[in-house]
Amino acid sequence: MSDEYYQRESWDHAKPKLPQIEKPKLGPLRDILPFAGYREPTGRSAVSQRMQFLYRTAADNWQPRIGACESGGELACAHMLLLRPDLYDLVFQAKPIELPSKGPKPNFHFPDLLATYRNGHRRIFYVKNGQSLTRTETKAEIASLRALMAPSYADTLVVVNTDMFSRQRKDNLIRLHAAHFSRTAEDEAIDAEVLDAIRSTPLFRRMTDLYGRIDLSKGAIFRSCYRLVARGSLKANLDHLLWEHARLELAA
Numbered sequence: 001m002s003d004e005y006y007q008r009e010s011w012d013h014a015k016p017k018l019p020q021i022e023k024p025k026l027g028p029l030r031d032i033l034p035f036a037g038y039r040e041p042t043g044r045s046a047v048s049q050r051m052q053f054l055y056r057t058a059a060d061n062w063q064p065r066i067g068a069c070e071s072g073g074e075l076a077c078a079h080m081l082l083l084r085p086d087l088y089d090l091v092f093q094a095k096p097i098e099l100p101s102k103g104p105k106p107n108f109h110f111p112d113l114l115a116t117y118r119n120g121h122r123r124i125f126y127v128k129n130g131q132s133l134t135r136t137e138t139k140a141e142i143a144s145l146r147a148l149m150a151p152s153y154a155d156t157l158v159v160v161n162t163d164m165f166s167r168q169r170k171d172n173l174i175r176l177h178a179a180h181f182s183r184t185a186e187d188e189a190i191d192a193e194v195l196d197a198i199r200s201t202p203l204f205r206r207m208t209d210l211y212g213r214i215d216l217s218k219g220a221i222f223r224s225c226y227r228l229v230a231r232g233s234l235k236a237n238l239d240h241l242l243w244e245h246a247r248l249e250l251a252a
Contacts, residue, residue, distance in 0.1 A: 073162025
């Protein structure tokens with residue numbers, strides 16, 4: 001034990017200042033494509049939910065790629081786009097667009113999401129919560145983006161208010177995305193059987209209406225209905241819990 005003693009007056013009761021931790025950097029991952037954005041949005045934050053996940057698009061030949069989002073609302077918007085059958089590619093934190101600057105430093109905006117559809121249409125998604133969208137600075141930034149967005153970069157810009165994504169809708173979209181992109185050839189055959197059974201079931205309203213009508217377990221029917229909702233064959237209220245008693249109906 002040390003023989004040194006310290007006077008009470010010399011104690012420092014303040015929290016020690018620790019060096020800032022660097023952002024985690026992922027090395028090459030086997031069979032997984034790296035993050036394709038121009039700015040890495042992950043890191044420590046006390047106000048936003050920054051996260052990474054794996055996604056697949058036709059542009060990558062359905063090979064998994066790392067995606068990164070700055071908020072739960074941005075992740076929900078990405079999941080919603082990835083479930084669209086007409087989506088070809090999706091880039092997070094895409095190539096920056098230079099905006100007017102008030103000072104000597106350049107002002108670059110990195111689009112939250114850049115979607116490319118199978119018909120060649122490219123669309124920027126500007127994702128913010130409702131409070132941020134009411135600010136004068138945000139409105140000015142959106143106007144500048146619309147004016148300076150080159151036709152060779154994107155065709156349209158869409159503003160997304162993340163307040164539209166309830167907590168339950170975000171959770172449902174995460175599960176639907178996982179169910180849709182983990183399906184196998186066997187799952188495709190099960191989905192076809194379940195869809196035929198739904199069409200032949202009078203007054204179909206919920207998953208439980210299929211229990212006992214087809215030679216499949218309850219779990220297989222449940223997972224199949226999730227995949228059918230994800231691909232748009234069934235409609236459900238995603239703001240409510242998607243479970244066996246949830247209201248379902250055939251898409252038109």
